[in-house]
Amino acid sequence: MTDVTIWNEFRHEREDDDVAAVYPDGIHETIADALGDGDREYDVRTATLDEPDHGLPDEVLEETDVLLWWGHEAHDEVADEVVDRVQQRVLEGMGLLVLHSGHFSKPFKRLMGTSCDLQWREDGGTERLWVVDPGHPIVDGIDEYIELPETEMYGEPFDVPEPDRLIFTSWFEGGEVFRSGCCYRRGNGRIFYFRPGHETYPIYENEDVRQVLRNAVEWASPTGGSPRTFGHRE
Amino acid sequence: MTDVTIWNEFRHEREDDDVAAVYPDGIHETIADALGDGDREYDVRTATLDEPDHGLPDEVLEETDVLLWWGHEAHDEVADEVVDRVQQRVLEGMGLLVLHSGHFSKPFKRLMGTSCDLQWREDGGTERLWVVDPGHPIVDGIDEYIELPETEMYGEPFDVPEPDRLIFTSWFEGGEVFRSGCCYRRGNGRIFYFRPGHETYPIYENEDVRQVLRNAVEWASPTGGSPRTFGHRE
Amino acid sequence: MTDVTIWNEFRHEREDDDVAAVYPDGIHETIADALGDGDREYDVRTATLDEPDHGLPDEVLEETDVLLWWGHEAHDEVADEVVDRVQQRVLEGMGLLVLHSGHFSKPFKRLMGTSCDLQWREDGGTERLWVVDPGHPIVDGIDEYIELPETEMYGEPFDVPEPDRLIFTSWFEGGEVFRSGCCYRRGNGRIFYFRPGHETYPIYENEDVRQVLRNAVEWASPTGGSPRTFGHRE
Amino acid sequence: MTDVTIWNEFRHEREDDDVAAVYPDGIHETIADALGDGDREYDVRTATLDEPDHGLPDEVLEETDVLLWWGHEAHDEVADEVVDRVQQRVLEGMGLLVLHSGHFSKPFKRLMGTSCDLQWREDGGTERLWVVDPGHPIVDGIDEYIELPETEMYGEPFDVPEPDRLIFTSWFEGGEVFRSGCCYRRGNGRIFYFRPGHETYPIYENEDVRQVLRNAVEWASPTGGSPRTFGHRE
Structure with missing residues (x-):
């Protein structure tokens, strides 16, 4: 079974009543619910910033097939050692889904090499x-667009580096566009x-957003692959 | 000096008064003017569908560094032999700029391999x-967006195949988006x-559109490169 | 179950004793055997050049999830109508595996847009x-390289267009290299x-080659995706 | 005129007689000679690890259009603040040529996001x-391959991330291959x-290697582009 870890900063929900009204148990729990809605079963755990090692000690990352990441106001509080491990695990094959304001998270910036x-x-x-990209598995079951009636504009x-594959492009009422679904491979790992x-x-x-999250977890799951052998060769 | 050939179907302008009012000498002549506006000089010729060989006999294509293509209602009247030569010349290094409804032209569909x-x-x-892609030479001198007050929506x-490089993405008032500036390489040739x-x-x-056309001609011009040697090898 | 059609020119095997000695029932039957070796089951049929419609009438292509293509000396005898249908089916999502001298086949050249x-x-x-690309599913179970003791050099x-993903690069004893495993998407279809x-x-x-064929069939199988809706929009 | 800075670790040449015999004035001076050999003129300066700020204070990087980087045994001694500035300058448009063992340098690893x-x-x-890729300007004037009689194998x-454009692939006598010329864009900057x-x-x-270095400096030089405007939008 695919092992999924949902990481959430989990500060807004505890500090701001408006946020708590929308996500009373934290964004991570709502995402966990979303993953449970589909036909496939996952072994889901959650992890948050204020836990020891941000809830991501080595043994958790070792067992994680796909990591989801939501962060916003406290990116700088994420320890560099945890970022090192996340990067290493992605290169080994762990999938990584970076959500919304996670574009500015340390793991995403580390893996992209740009300002994001x-x-x-x-x-x-x-x-x-x-x-x-209607042929991509991440959009299985999605109509020609997803409409969100109220959002922040990006x-x-x-x-970011040119995506390996661009899946979604957003139109905003105020006149802007944004590449809102971007696939990358780094090492053996898939990043969305x-x-x-x-x-x-x-x-x-939103049901469509939840469907995309499930599809993306499936897409980002590691495959067997071939050895990554480096160093001196006889 | 860069040799540029501007190909235009040149039917609408002769058949429809509304079009003739906008482009009295044909779209090709307006584009030729646009290329003449910048600092660089080009050796510009035009060619149209109803000329012999559509104005594109071998000797013209041989001497062309960059070909621009505008067509719409008569794509099917373009002879396959001319399409063959255009494809061959692109693979050898000739640049090709495909404009607007040219997305459905035979040369573009041939080179893309998709329905377009x-x-x-x-x-x-x-x-x-x-x-x-603000670092691309095709957008030199362009602000963060180009606004066109009245257009047809795409x-x-x-x-199309995933572009090698996506330069522009369009926002439309009616609620759509479109990848409106796409770079490809096929053989030694650059396609925009x-x-x-x-x-x-x-x-x-529009001054910005004219600037992009000039930039794109410059970008698509052939470079020297290395031999394209095929076939049996000793 | 995935429906696989293996297309083979099937001329060399009937004309040349040396080839018949290697592939007595035709290359297509050996490939069919290879697909049967793994854990997954496929519904496999074969088709050859000299059958009516080359064995690829509409109803066969409609039911095919992944098409394999081996051709060499008779590329030109493949009817353009069949090539049209193959291209159309790939754009709709059918996978296509092009093997060895199939680089010069009409369907591959059509879909690539280059000379190949x-x-x-x-x-x-x-x-x-x-x-x-050790993280790609096409190399699941393959060691760091596949060695073939006797081959023709390419x-x-x-x-070809720059691959969406380069999987294998060949080293040849005589001093050459070749991009020998190339992934493309065209429309909804996956091409290898x-x-x-x-x-x-x-x-x-060769066991490794057979493993790659099985992996590639799996990789190229269509996914559900999102609607491909074209044309006039209200 | 293009401002080029050649950065060299410059330790081997001062510590090892064998290296000093090959590069008596340092690798950087030999590369500077190479850039002077062609038709184009550059304003070339050099910088080395043991200079203050490794020879790369802000004012030098600000004036640099293209930076070349050679390092090997002392990657870890490069200060992170200098790496930050190099990355920032690349995102702004500075070209970066990374040479040989520079694959393990901090600036390259930072910009790639992988282990390299x-x-x-x-x-x-x-x-x-x-x-x-015979149509790429980096191979102008190069024959179908460059042969180096004695080298270390990679x-x-x-x-690394899949290159935006793969230019060279190496064949090694001992049986290996390597993607030996790789183009990337990060932000507005070109990396080779x-x-x-x-x-x-x-x-x-080697004359061919020197030609490639000159071509690559030309290719990596910044173009004007469009504004990189980030942050809150009215």
């Missing part, structure tokens, strides 16, 4: 995530950046 | 072409698909 | 196919070009 | 760098990894 910066505006406008330029997920909108209750 | 289909609506709405999915250019809107009078 | 030319020498030297340049398979060497008896 | 590990053997065998897998250059072989005296 973008434009943004908190205007509560409509977003449409258009499928630009706009281009998005300072997926934009939806602001803390004050119930984005992770 | 898309969604469309003629609604006269606003388009914003956002720069998603929407995703756009059935650029969406703007409907026949009933004066798109090729 | 290369250098070659029939010298019976050793080939090592190095895995350059050398660079290989006139895999070099091994000369008609006078028993390449398809 | 590989296999190696110091056997003095022959290497052939095959051109796999073999796959090479743990080029394998040749071991300290005990006179690789940088």
